[in-house]
Structure formats: C-alpha cells, structure tokens
Amino acid sequence: MKIKSIDIKRYRSIDDLKLVIDTSTNFISICGPNNVGKTNVLRALNLFFNPDRYVFEKDAPHLKQHTRGGSVATEINLQFEDKGNVYEILRKIEILEGKINIKNREIG
Numbered sequence: 001m002k003i004k005s006i007d008i009k010r011y012r013s014i015d016d017l018k019l020v021i022d023t024s025t026n027f028i029s030i031c032g033p034n035n036v037g038k039t040n041v042l043r044a045l046n047l048f049f050n051p052d053r054y055v056f057e058k059d060a061p062h063l064k065q066h067t068r069g070g071s072v073a074t075e076i077n078l079q080f081e082d083k084g085n086v087y088e089i090l091r092k093i094e095i096l097e098g099k100i101n102i103k104n105r106e107i108g
Contacts (some may be wrong), residue, residue: 003028004086007077011047012040012059023081047093048076051102054093 006019014037021028030038047054060074073094080087088107093100 001080001082001087002026004079004081005077006041006045007075008041008044009073009075010060011044011074011076013037014040014044017041044076045078047074048078048091051091051093052100054100054102056095056100 002023003021004023005021006017008014008017010016017037019030019041030041032038043059047059054074073092075090075092077088077090080089090105090107092103092105094103095101
C-alpha cells in the first residue's frame with residue numbers, strides 16, 4: 001500500500017496544502033527552502049497516525065485568533081493506493097469545550 005496524496009488543512013504553518021505523489025516509485029522527496037513547511041508535512045503525517053499527540057497551542061497557534069468562538073479543526077486527508085484500488089481516510093482533529101475531538105471518515 002502506497003500513499004497517493006496528502007491533503008493538510010490548518011496545521012501549524014500549513015493553511016491548505018495538497019501533495020500528489022507519484023506511486024510508480026518507492027521514494028518520496030520533499031524539497032524546498034528553509035522555513036516553508038517541509039517538517040510540518042512530516043509532523044502532519046505523524047499526527048494522522050497518532051492523533052492523541054495533538055497539542056492545540058503548538059499545532060494550531062495562529063488559528064486561535066480567527067475563531068470568533070467557533071471551533072477550529074485540523075484536517076489531514078490521505079489517499080492510499082493498493083493494487084489499483086484507492087482508499088481515502090479523512091482525520092479531523094478539533095478542540096470542543098476544551099477537549100480534543102477526533103473524527104475519522106473513510107471515503108470510497
């Protein structure tokens with residue numbers, strides 16, 4: 001099973017990012033200048049598989065000021081490809097009433 005795409009919304013320095021990955025190889029390379037979010041992509045992948053490690057103050061610090069009382073959710077959506085079949089899982093992590101709320105949705 002290979003990751004086909006990564007879609008990250010509202011996580012650390014990433015507001016909205018979609019990476020489409022070439023599944024014909026066994027390698028993924030994320031390149032770019034310093035301070036553009038490469039490490040945050042890897043942190044988001046780790047958070048996808050370990051959502052209990054979410055810390056709002058670190059993982060969404062710039063979002064606190066824009067909520068106007070509403071909830072703020074970090075969304076990480078992964079598409080996987082396995083033998084021609086595509087699977088998609090959306091993980092939504094938000095703070096509701098001071099507690100972490102994790103929602104998972106399988107698509108397809």
